[in-house]
Amino acid sequence: MRVLSGIQPTGPIHWGNYFGAIRQYIALQEKEQAFYFIANLHAFTTVRDRDKLRQWTLDIAIDLLALGLDPNKATLFVQSDVPEVSELCWLLMTGAPLGLLERCHAFKDKKAKGISADAGLFTYPVLQAADILAYDSDTVPVGEDQVQHIEVCRDLAGSFNHEYGDVFVMPKAHVLDTSSRVPGTDGEKMSKSYNNTLAVFEDAKVQRKQIMRIVTDSRPMDEPKEPVGDVLYDLYSLVVGESDREAMASLYRRGGFGYGEVKKALADAAEKFFSEPRARRAELAAHPARIREVVGDGAAKARKKAAAVLKRAQDACGVMGW
Ligand code: ADP
Ligand code: TRP
Numbered sequence: 001m002r003v004l005s006g007i008q009p010t011g012p013i014h015w016g017n018y019f020g021a022i023r024q025y026i027a028l029q030e031k032e033q034a035f036y037f038i039a040n041l042h043a044f045t046t047v048r049d050r051d052k053l054r055q056w057t058l059d060i061a062i063d064l065l066a067l068g069l070d071p072n073k074a075t076l077f078v079q080s081d082v083p084e085v086s087e088l089c090w091l092l093m094t095g096a097p098l099g100l101l102e103r104c105h106a107f108k109d110k111k112a113k114g115i116s117a118d119a120g121l122f123t124y125p126v127l128q129a130a131d132i133l134a135y136d137s138d139t140v141p142v143g144e145d146q147v148q149h150i151e152v153c154r155d156l157a158g159s160f161n162h163e164y165g166d167v168f169v170m171p172k173a174h175v176l177d178t179s180s181r182v183p184g185t186d187g188e189k190m191s192k193s194y195n196n197t198l199a200v201f202e203d204a205k206v207q208r209k210q211i212m213r214i215v216t217d218s219r220p221m222d223e224p225k226e227p228v229g230d231v232l233y234d235l236y237s238l239v240v241g242e243s244d245r246e247a248m249a250s251l252y253r254r255g256g257f258g259y260g261e262v263k264k265a266l267a268d269a270a271e272k273f274f275s276e277p278r279a280r281r282a283e284l285a286a287h288p289a290r291i292r293e294v295v296g297d298g299a300a301k302a303r304k305k306a307a308a309v310l311k312r313a314q315d316a317c318g319v320m321g322w
Pocket of ligand 1: 008010015016017018019020021142143144145146176180181182183189190191192193
């Protein structure tokens with residue numbers, strides 16, 4: 001079974017990205033043949049600063065390796081290092097109904113807000129379909145927001161196969177555990193667009209300050225409180241083991257504590273939880289050439305597969321073999 005997913009390099013990764021997606025990707029490397037790539041071509045639809053695009057692409061590679069992605073188990077590469085995908089994208093584009101793309105949320109939301117969209121954003125789901133089909137992917141682990149794109153991919157693959165025979169493997173979305181929706185520092189869903197993130201590799205002191213500033217309710221000190229659903233408790237649960245979590249839950253239920261104590265416990269636990277990856281990250285970041293080599297090796301492996309699939313598609317539809 002081949003598992004594939006892409007991560008956009010649009011800035012420093014936050015707890016939502018890690019607990020909601022990246023941690024689950026890394027776990028899958030143990031039992032599946034995993035392909036993970038840094039979707040810089042997709043990020044290019046929003047990141048128009050060349051230095052940032054380059055920096056964030058390298059940064060995500062370092063982050064993933066520091067967090068436990070093992071290049072001997074999973075194949076890690078950068079999307080644009082496999083140009084076959086862009087060629088495949090064109091083949092899929094020609095059969096992609098405009099109506100289908102008009103319904104896709106990235107484009108639809110922008111249009112609804114009166115923001116003018118470009119062809120890159122409009123055809124974004126077709127490139128994503130090419131990403132998936134180029135590697136004969138069986139399963140695509142994604143957050144709920146991406147399920148629509150996997151449906152588009154299945155539609156495009158289905159029509160191509162219908163017209164030209166069994167060229168593409170039909171992929172399935174594997175929706176990541178949504179119970180792990182991570183709250184941000186304001187209690188809303190953690191997201192870059194809400195400015196409420198805790199970055200995974202934030203400087204420990206800065207992170208402590210961010211945690212101390214988390215907005216809490218004005219419940220009197222001695223009143224018991226249900227822990228689940230409380231931002232501090234929910235964040236704390238992510239970075240501690242079972243017994244610490246239970247101890248904190250009973251503290252909430254008993255009452256008589258201040259949020260300051262919980263914040264301090266959360267900051268300590270977070271620092272401990274990310275301390276190993278942080279140290280590993282510092283080591284990796286000191287040798288960017290090695291990172292480029294690892295990711296380059298990943299691309300070479302991915303390209304081999306993508307070239308074979310592209311040839312299959314080109315042969316089937318007549319743009320090759322004339
Ligand atoms: P952002 O909302 O910060 O722009 P992205 O959309 O780039 O984040 O997130 C990439 C993936 O990370 C999502 O598809 C989702 O799986 C996961 N993710 C992001 N934020 C959260 C969150 N708050 N809780 C759980 N998962 C999240
Ligand atoms: N669009 C995805 C996101 O924003 C990233 C992505 C690009 C992707 N290509 C993909 C995810 C292919 C899964 C499969 O998160």
